[in-house]
Amino acid sequence: xxxxxxxxxxxxxxxxxxxxxxxxxxxxxxxxxxxxxxxxxxxxxxxxxxxxxxxxxxxxxxxxxxxxxxxxxxxxxxxxxxxxxxxxxxxxxxxxxxxxxxxxxxxxxxxxxxxxx
Amino acid sequence: xxxxxxxxxxxxxxxxxxxxxxxxxxxxxxxxxxxxxxxxxxxxxxxxxxxxxxxxxxxxxxxxxxxxxxxxxxxxxxxxxxxxxxxxxxxxxxxxxxxxxxxxxxxxxxxxxxxxxxxxxxxxxxxxxxxxxxxxxxxxxxxxxxxxxxxxxxxxxxxxxxxxxxxxxxxxxxxxxxxxxxxxxxxxxxxxxxxxxx
Numbered sequence: 001x002x003x004x005x006x007x008x009x010x011x012x013x014x015x016x017x018x019x020x021x022x023x024x025x026x027x028x029x030x031x032x033x034x035x036x037x038x039x040x041x042x043x044x045x046x047x048x049x050x051x052x053x054x055x056x057x058x059x060x061x062x063x064x065x066x067x068x069x070x071x072x073x074x075x076x077x078x079x080x081x082x083x084x085x086x087x088x089x090x091x092x093x094x095x096x097x098x099x100x101x102x103x104x105x106x107x108x109x110x111x112x113x114x115x116x117x
Numbered sequence: 118x119x120x121x122x123x124x125x126x127x128x129x130x131x132x133x134x135x136x137x138x139x140x141x142x143x144x145x146x147x148x149x150x151x152x153x154x155x156x157x158x159x160x161x162x163x164x165x166x167x168x169x170x171x172x173x174x175x176x177x178x179x180x181x182x183x184x185x186x187x188x189x190x191x192x193x194x195x196x197x198x199x200x201x202x203x204x205x206x207x208x209x210x211x212x213x214x215x216x217x218x219x220x221x222x223x224x225x226x227x228x229x230x231x232x233x234x235x236x237x238x239x240x241x242x243x244x245x246x247x248x249x250x251x252x253x254x255x256x257x258x259x260x261x262x263x264x265x266x267x268x269x270x271x272x273x274x275x276x277x278x279x280x281x282x283x284x285x286x287x288x289x290x291x292x293x294x295x296x297x298x299x300x301x302x303x304x305x306x307x308x309x310x311x312x313x314x315x
Contacts, residue, residue, distance in 0.1 A: 015257075016261075019261060022269075022273050023273050031281070037285050038292070038294065039299070
């Protein structure tokens with residue numbers, strides 16, 4: 001664990017938005033939402049597409065293309081939409097959504113997918 | 118003939134089994150060394166150096182291969198021929214001497230110790246980043262400017278750990294944010310809606 005001593009006159013207030021975005025993208029979605037409250041620069045960084053693109057699953061394009069009802073202005077909106085509105089995938093045999101805090105994939109199987117062996 | 122061409126020429130002449138025999142002591146451990154460098158050393162050819170000039174006009178001489186391996190900016194300057202070894206120094210007007218020395222130390226250590234085990238490298242990195250937040254900020258700006266990916270990732274990870282699990286007011290203190298840029302109404306609304314974050 002690296003320990004950094006915090007002192008007076010720290011220059012971090014000049015941190016470019018891109019650098020803040022890189023730090024935020026290393027956290028989890030829940031932390032990114034709270035970091036957006038730190039300052040207007042943090043909000044801009046924390047809500048950028050570059051951050052939320054990293055929180056979305058790598059195959060989100062394939063998943064989203066199976067639903068016709070998606071049009072989101074930003075990657076954050078897309079993320080929140082996938083958390084709040086499950087979509088049917090795999091020819092309606094499964095529903096998919098994201099866990100809001102951590103971005104984990106959640107699948108629900110339809111009864112047709114289950115069989116007793 | 119540029120160092121890169123010499124290396125490629127030598128590599129082409131060497132049998133592949135020779136690589137297994139090319140070991141040398143580095144920092145107390147035996148490290149596999151690229152055979153072309155050993156041959157160059159045996160031929161008496163010194164490793165090529167480049168000159169970096171800090172914002173305080175102090176010149177630092179450093180092995181070309183060290184900076185080329187770590188800094189995308191310097192690698193591009195060497196490859197596209199805009200750096201002339203006989204005459205030039207690379208001016209780094211936004212990096213002071215203290216920070217530049219630390220950046221060079223980082224790159225040099227990681228080049229010469231890249232075969233060390235992960236634990237030793239991490240321990241070295243932890244000691245390297247044992248600085249105050251002004252120093253950390255200066256290193257971040259320098260690594261960002263020179264595009265040194267592994268140093269940037271190390272610093273981003275450190276900053277993330279500094280703010281992980283902290284409340285908003287504490288994060289503002291860490292980053293010395295005196296003016297958060299929200300209107301009083303926005304700030305009040307945020308505090309009302311998310312009191313647990315403050």
